[in-house]
Amino acid sequence: MTLNRQPNFDDADAFYAALIEAHRDFSDAESEAMNARLVLLLANHIGSHDVLFEALDTARTSVLEERT
């Protein structure tokens, strides 16, 4: 299995709004803790070693590219 990078949301706008809404009234520390839990929940749901490693690599590369 490989990481699906094509649009896959049932409702992209609704998800995005819910994501931001879920952080409402949170301090930075609380948001950070929530994001960590979200990553863990989703990672377990995906489960697949290959997909997770590809996602980690893709996310990390994206951040590294901002350095330049």
Place this chain on the structure above:
Amino acid sequence: MPASHKNAVYVYRHSADQDAARPVHHPVIVVGAGPSGLTAGIDLAFRGVRGVVLDDNDTVSVGSRAICFSKRTLEIWQRLGCAAPMLEKGIEWRLGKVFFGKQRVFEFNLQPEPGHGMPAFINLQQYYVEEMLIERAMRLGVDLRWRNRVVGIREHDDCVWVDIDTPDGRYVLTADYVVAADGANSPVRDMLGLESAGQVFNDQFLIADVVVEAPFPTERWFWFDPPFHEGQSVLLHRQADNVFRIDFQLGADADGNAALEPASIAPRIRAMLGDKVAWSLDWASVYTFRCRMMERFVHDRVIFVGDAAHQVSPFGARGANGGVQSAENLTWKLARVLRGESPVALLESYDNERREAARENILNSTRATDFITPKSHVSRVFRDSVLRLAANEPFARALVNSGRLSTPCAYRHSPLSTPDADRFEGAARPGAVCPDAPVVRLGRREFLLDSLGKRFTVICSGGGLPEGLRDDADIDVLEVGVDFDDVEGLVSKRLDLVAGGAYLIRPDQYVCARWRVPTADDVVTAWRRACALS
């Protein structure tokens, strides 16, 4: 010295070797009488090689130190005839509890899989283990020499010269091989100008062994960030004699000496056990640790085992267990080489296999260490999130790592293994330890691993034994239904062994080859490969 145990003292005895005009020669000299060195000495004796074991001290481990001995280690000691007293004295626990802050986030029950001769592990103080190994070594006639300190070592083409200091002065021995089991700070390693490289961890830990007289549960408790020791971790588990090991993480900046003061230890323990539990401090020690290994374990005629070769953090019980497993890996090979049955190349497989095991052990213990002592802000955020989720989310418990169960390495790259040509289910692949299972042999209930002898063994089923192998001088045969009964069907299940099939098992109980329908040529070719004869 702990109050609950008085270490045995072994008397220095003058050896006739010390008066010899020329250096006396021995096939093997083992340096260091810890768990690894003693196992090597005993296993060599068991295989007919009478080694000399030198130790610079005259007693066993001061303090409990290694306390968790795994199933594979116990299987090795069972084979060597010394597991019974350990099992009797040791503690088996099943129930573990994990706390985070004030909250108990979850508990787990390590229900062992039935049908194995040895438990998943026992807790037993290292001094007991060493005393029991020494007793076994003495019975087998191993030449144990106390207060014999190695002060020099010189490798020659045909032997090693060892300079030894004793209360009666110095003497010299020569040996075909030296097994260096002289610990993490191995003087032999230093004398040869070799090093063990890896990661240094700055976190300090305080071990307090506490005697609790009142009934107290036989459970393992692990606290992350407890209210009585904020920002750190604490581990509590039981050993023999009502002694409880308490491991306090102190952090990198703590004053280790101050932490050792009874006035500093007592309030922590009281906060942890509560006011109602009566206890007394038995022994305390502060330690830091390293994860490191040598680039090569075999240096011509000097071979490193145990902490001298590979050192891990204490989380996950892979130090002493890894050392004992290295010793066992080496001894059958050394015995074959010394008898001229295999070329020196066989020893290279010790290097290959046990460096793979050391890498695996270091990986596992480093992962546990990084979970217990997060090294960055984000790593602490994830760690704490895992622990918070673990209270209600079973999936998160899989990520909680306070030390994984110590399991033996299944060698993936062993030159001694014959790759599978047929499909098999289960974990008993070439390079893995042969699984255990209940059997009846000669009318007696025992376990499959008890039935394996000192040599290679073919385990086969229903006509899987090729012609002529019964008479092979170097291979024992265990045929299901002929040599033993697979009373619960677990041999066939765990090995995926059906009629016509066969396994070839090494003298250290590792699988080296298996077939659905072997020919005699298959078996002999695999045997030659496992002996480095091809």
